[in-house]
Amino acid sequence: MDLSFFVVLLAAGIRYGTGTLFATIGEIFAERAGVLNVGIEGMMLMGAVTAYGAAYYTGNPWLGLLVALIVGGVMALLHAFVTITLRADQVVSGLALTLLGAGLSAVIGAPLVEVRDAPQLPAFPIPGLAQIPILGPIFFDHNVIVYIGLLAAPIAWWYIYRTRPGMELRAIGEYPAAADVLGIAVIRQRYLYVIFGGMLAGLGGAALSLAITPLWVEGMTAGQGWIALGLVIFASWNPLRAALGAYLFGAIGRLPLDLQNLPLFLANPQLGYFARMLPYLFVILLMIISARGNMRRRIGAPAALGQPYVREERGA
Amino acid sequence: MPDATYAVEMRDITKRFPGVLANDHVNFGAQAGEVHALLGENGAGKSTLMNVLCGLYRPEAGAILIDGQPVHFHSPRDAIQSGVGMVHQHFMLVQSQSVAENVFLGVRNASFSLRSQQMAAAVQKIGDQYGLPVDPNAKIWQLSVGEQQRVEIIKILYRGARILVLDEPTAVLTPQESEMLFQTLRAMKNDGKTIIFISHKLEEVISIADNVTVLRAGKVAATTPAKGMTKAQLASLMVGRQVFFQFDKAPAKLGEVRLALAGVEAQDDKFLPALRGVSLEVRSGEIVGIAGVAGNGQRELAETVTGLRKLTAGKITVAGRDVTGSPPLVMIDAGIAYVPEDRHHTGTAPNLSVAENLALKAYRKPPIGHGALIAPDAMQTSAVDLIRAFDISTPGPQTPARKLSGGNLQKVILAREISAEPQVLIAASPTRGLDIGATESVRKLLLAQRDEGAAxxxxxxxxxxxxxxxxxxxxxxxxxIMGEFPTAEAEIGQVGLLMAGGEHGAHASAV
Known part of the structure; x- marks a missing residue:
């Protein structure tokens, strides 16, 4: 294995990790606000299918992106209403969202499965930078959506840690009562961040169907929504670490394709299945670790994550 | 009777919660440059009244006037804008954020992008002005309780509060920290601010307040200047009857060592050391009091002794039997009884009946338990006996425990633990949140156990x-463990100093 193997692998990791990255950043915003949304997979699928459909019927992939943002946001609004206003269990509502998204996207997408020529988002090697050896192909020779992802992570980080609204966001996920007495509209902000998280999940789906894969097949996200959920924990709710994780997962997900031509894998085809299991195994491991209460506090989970906020109950 | 000199006035405030009339036509007024104490038992409606003033609750009836002008608060933000700020009993601080971030949280005219140096400087300035020393860049979780309280005060001062409400501010402080707080309050008072001070500690009220309003069962029992009032007068206003402060305590008849800890170490929930080489002995017939500011290892101590928390080093002996590292069932078997801090969730199962809660220990053995079966009649009989013996006020043995008042719930726990005839009784904050009457009876029960030979x-x-x-x-x-004294020889100042970490610690927290 030479250097070019790794260049190709890293470039592919960034490419394939982009969809997961959007979803992960979106979930970080929702969870920072205190609302767990395990329905990412459903929102990504709906984003992917509606984006692909809109691009196909209108001929404009950017319109597809816009539709995916709206659809993801609307689905998240549903989750927000059920969990924030009705105070239902967040995990149950999120699971329902996943099932809804999986089913609905299959129905809507049935006529699109045969379509192979919907317009895609353009690839755009950045002139000058793309020619730099090693760094060029890894970072600067991608589809536009990949650059948006590369920029989204630092912007999200800056917003959360270095701005006033970001500080409020962290507060409402840590101790909503404290934010409330200071006049921060906890409920409204939770709604906004959950919807924003859904929009990013939709965007992540659209990135798959309009640029990365690019086509529509039923269940095409293949668990990326669940991986995003695990990555949020891996990233300690930090967008920069989320980018690292998403790209790493992109590379691990891509690895089986590169490995299958190695003599060892050619001789033992069953090894390939194990290689493809790796990302999911890793997520399961993360979930087990994070499910322990002690560990959650230690890795910096928002203290009020998963708890509805009710003003009149405080102190009673 | 309109009185323009009041900085804040509340007229005929009525606030109802399901099944409770928390405030019943309450009138209250305080002037600028005044410390006004709001006194009352738990449940008398003090906190409710102040939550109304701060815009958290909306009253069913009544008016609020600031400087003689009627105001309508729909949210805490409205109250803040009118100059009303509250330091809540449970601090409203975000643990993972810095002091400066907490102060600036929700401040609208702050810049979009945070300027941490300017924020720190602003915090420092207010701290210097009112004698509230705190490091602006420290994270809240790194601070002592006293320091966190200072952050809360700085927070509302930064928002330009002229009327400050402090909800039981000294409940969590050492005597020295309380004295520092009082100096700050005096500085603010001289600055023309109005301070409303919620408390049930009578000495404090007499020493710091100019005027006192006493609430009882949601109504104003009296409003009076604090000067010249005695503890007994205030207490009888609070409870509506005569109260005695002295307990007739027989001298301790010491027996053998029942509980011995040797070099016990344990970790807290974040895996940080919580107990560092704790050695102590409790003998039959005595009460040993562990004094300390909350969060200094008391909870971990109770949990370690009862087998709920693993110890990392040391040895625990109960009545001569080595029970180091044993699970709770072995500890119970060895004779440990436990009255936990959280009586609503650790101490009882809220949805089970009073009878079931009373039997939570006895159900393993006859007459209540027979193998895997429970004898409901025996459980009922034993519950009726205990309810009578411990004077538990409940509609009946089958009432769910969650419907009981705090005092009666505590009696249920004590009845269960004491009826097991324990060798050692661990009581964690047994009277916290109870009214004077219930506190009295819980303390009497503990003393009676001591006289009967329990440790x-x-x-x-x-x-x-x-x-x-x-x-x-x-x-x-x-x-x-910083020190140990026979109660008769202990001085409150000395104990307070040790609670703050001794000479050195007290100095550090005062700077």
Missing amino acids: ILLISEDLDEIFAISDRIVVMYEGS
Whole structure:
């Protein structure tokens, strides 16, 4: 294995990790606000299918992106209403969202499965930078959506840690009562961040169907929504670490394709299945670790994550 | 009677919660440059009234006037804009954020992008002005309780509050920290601010307040100048009857060592050291009081002794039997009884009946338990007996425990634990949140147990309680034992100093 193997692998990791990255950043915003949304997979699928459909019927992939943002946001609004206003269990509502998204996207997408020529988002090697050896192909020779992802992570980080609204966001996920007495509209902000998280999940789906894969097949996200959920924990709710994780997962997900031509894998085809299991195994491991209460506090989970906020109950 | 000199006035405030009339036509007024104490038992409606003033609750009826002008608060933000700020009993601070971030949280005219140096400087300035020393860049979780309180005060001062409401501010402080707080309050008072001070500590009220409003069962019992009032007068206004502060306490008849800890170490929930080499002995017939500011290892101590928390080093002996590292069932078997801090969730199962809660220990053995089966008749009989013996006020043995008042719930727990005839009784904050009457009866029950020969370890943040009923006082600070005195020889100042970490610690927290 030479250097070019790794260049190709890293470039592919960034490419394939982009969809997961959007979803992960979106979930970080929702969870920072205190609302767990395990329905990412459903929102990504709906984003992917509606984006692909809109691009196909209108001929404009950017319109597809816009539709995916709206659809993801609307689905998240549903989750927000059920969990924030009705105070239902967040995990149950999120699971329902996943099932809804999986089913609905299959129905809507049935006529699109045969379509192979919907317009895609353009690839755009950045002139000058793309020619730099090693760094060029890894970072600067991608589809536009990949650059948006590369920029989204630092912007999200800056917003959360270095701005006033970001500080409020962290507060409402840590101790909503404290934010409330200071006049921060906890409920409204939770709604906004959950919807924003859904929009990013939709965007992540659209990135798959309009640029990365690019086509529509039923269940095409293949668990990326669940991986995003695990990555949020891996990233300690930090967008920069989320980018690292998403790209790493992109590379691990891509690895089986590169490995299958190695003599060892050619001789033992069953090894390939194990290689493809790796990302999911890793997520399961993360979930087990994070499910322990002690560990959650230690890795910096928002203290009020998963708890509805009710003003009149405080102190009673 | 309109009185323009009031900085804040509340007229005929009525606030109802499901099944409770928390405030019943309450009138209240305080002037600029005044410290006004709001006194009352738990449940008298003090906090409710102040939550109305701060815009958290909306009253069913009544008016609020600031400087003689009627105001309508729909949210805490409205109250802040009118100059009303509250320091809540449970601090409203985001643990993972810095002092400066907490102060600036929700401040609208702050810049979009945070400027941490300017924020720190602003915090420093207010701290210097009112004698509230705190490091602006420290994270809240790194601060002592006293320091966190200072952050809360700075927070509302930064928002330009002229009317400050402090909800039981000294409940969590050492005597020295309380004295520092009072100096700050005096500085603010001289600055023309109005301070409303919620408390049920009578000495404090008499020493710091200009005027007192006493609430009882949601109504104003009296409004009076604090000067010249005695503790007994205020207490009888609070409870509506005569109250005696002295307990008839027979001298301790010491027996053998029942509970012995040797070099016990344990970790807290974040895996940080919580107990550092704790050694102590409790003998039959005595109450040993553990004094300390909350969060200095008391909870971990109780949990370690009862087998709920693993110890990392050391040895625990109960009545001569080595029970180091044993699970709770073995500890119970060895004779440990436990009255936990959280009586609503750790101490009882809220949805089970009073009878079931009373049987939670006895159900393993006859007459109640027979193998896997429970004898409901025996459980009922034993519950009826205990309800009578411990004077538990409940509609019946089948009432769910969650419907009981705090005092009666505590009696249920005590009845269950005491009826098991324990060798050692661990009581964690047994009277926290109880009214004067219930506090009295819980303390009497503990003293009666002591006189019958039980070894009692009393863990409490309430120094008055420790001094009132314990025979020996052990002071804990950051998981270590700082000192030990017979109660008769202990001085409150000295104990307070040790609670703050001794000479050195007190100095550090004062700078």
